[in-house]
Amino acid sequence: MRRFIKGLFKGHANGFIYGIIMSLFFANIILLSMHWQNTGSKNAVLPRYHFYAIFPGSNDPFWADVKQGIVQAAASSKVAIEFNQLNPGDNVGTLDYLNIARLSQVDGIITQGSGDSQIEQAINEAVEAGIPVVTLETDAKNSKRQAFIGANSYLIGEQAAKLVIQGTRGRARVAVIMSGNAQTDTAAQNSMLNGFLTTLRDAPDAQMVKIYTANPGILNTEEIAQTILRQKNINAIYSVDPLFSVGVAQTVINDNEVGRLTIVGYGISPEIESYIQRGVIYGIVAGNPLTIGSDSIKALLELKEKNHTSSVIDTGITIVNRDTLANYQKKSAALTTGDQT
Structure with missing residues (x-):
């Protein structure tokens, strides 16, 4: 054998x-x-x-x-x-x-x-x-x-850009944090970025400033977030991974910068829900x-x-911000228990 x-x-x-x-x-x-x-x-x-x-x-x-x-x-x-x-x-x-x-x-x-x-x-x-x-x-x-x-990766990026535009009143100066994980579907990530950039151009006073790449882990993202915070011309961050969003949120809190940056991410967790409720993260695009x-x-x-x-x-995708959080949590609880009535 x-x-x-x-x-x-x-x-x-x-x-x-x-x-x-x-x-x-x-x-x-x-x-x-x-x-x-x-x-x-x-x-x-x-x-x-x-x-x-x-x-x-x-x-x-x-x-x-x-x-x-x-x-x-x-x-x-x-x-x-x-x-x-x-x-x-x-x-x-x-x-x-x-x-x-x-x-x-x-x-x-x-x-x-x-x-x-x-x-x-x-x-x-x-x-x-x-x-x-x-x-x-x-x-x-x-x-x-x-x-x-x-x-749909393109749609994820498109909806994330709309959240950034909404959160900055159309005057976004955005830094994006992408994944450098070898397991990442590069084509899908590029499609997501394409959707984000194409939609961002719809706002006349919104622009991309820089794209960063991070390996998995909150600590890696916190280092990048520190770099971004030192650039006062950046007022928004889009992160493509839930752990990235958590790392950015923690850094913003530790540096007493809550409210200066509009944070938008992909993916959700109980911790991210808490940050949305507290106004640290503006909103996220989530899969199902x-x-x-x-x-x-x-x-x-x-x-x-x-x-x-x-x-x-x-x-499909779900958009969650402070206004829709309670409704999302109610639907999510119903799906988890199997009670969709």
């Missing part, structure tokens, strides 16, 4: 990967025989399919909500779902799990996309082996993945992670049972 696995990995399978594959093999047997069975019931039901999910397991509430959306849709569809969560930007771990999923012959794969050529090749190999693959939030456009599920999660299950089911699905599934 070990020799067979090494052959599939072209001789690069180490003991760790071998152990994971063997553990997964036996876990699959147990899962297929026991999952969703009611011990006391004569009508025990086995799962229809075994799907495999790979995406960041950080403290980002976005991915926690994606996971919840997947769990809810999987339960209602009688599908078994196995989660494998990694640190953001862990391309090596993503590659390993994609190979493990293929070798284990799961029924479908859900993963965050990447432009990394090795990950694209691993996705291609899974699809060629008859395993459907869908990507979430960031895409792998050059791969054979069957569907991308997430928000619960919908992204549930739609990923729907897409895999369509691929399994109809052999087709939409190649791009736009899950």
Whole structure:
């Protein structure tokens, strides 16, 4: 068995990967025989399919909500779902799990996309082996993945620019903080920036001042925020990551500069909600992670049972500022509990 696995990995399978594959093999047997069975019931039901999910397991509430959306849709569809969560930007771990999923012959794969050529090749190999693959939030456009599920990047940038224009009364001097994470979908980020800049030009007295690039982490963003604060001609910041927005907000508070900068971001968390309520962050554009999660299950089911699905599934965006925060929180709570009445 070990020799067979090494052959599939072209001789690069180490003991760790071998152990994971063997553990997964036996876990699959147990899962297929026991999952969703009611011990006391004569009508025990086995799962229809075994799907495999790979995406960041950080403290980002976005991915926690994606996971919840997947769990809810999987339960209602009688599908078994196995989660494998990694640190953001862990391309090596993503590659390993994609190979493990293929070798284990799961029924479908859900993963965050990447432009990394090795990950694209691993996705291609899974699809060629008859395993459907869908990507979430960031895409792998050059791969054979069957569907991308997430928000329209251009529209995100467009709506963010409108918030900046609104918050500065059309007199914006903006600094943008982009992601330098290797896992980032560069094409999507460029599309977002294009939407932002195109819309910003609609305001005659608004202009871009500078674009910064940050690696994941609040501390990295705080250093950039300090640099921006020293430039008195900048009165607005647009950050494309929730942790970036938190880092900027914390820096502005620490430097007693609340109110001088209009902060607009992408993505939301309880901490960001608090900053919006307190007037530190002007507003954000957010994706709909619960919908992204549930739609990923729907897409895999369509691929399994109809052999087709939409190649791009736009899950929409939500605009949240101080005026709309209470309504957003009410809707979000209803979605989380499954009570949408």
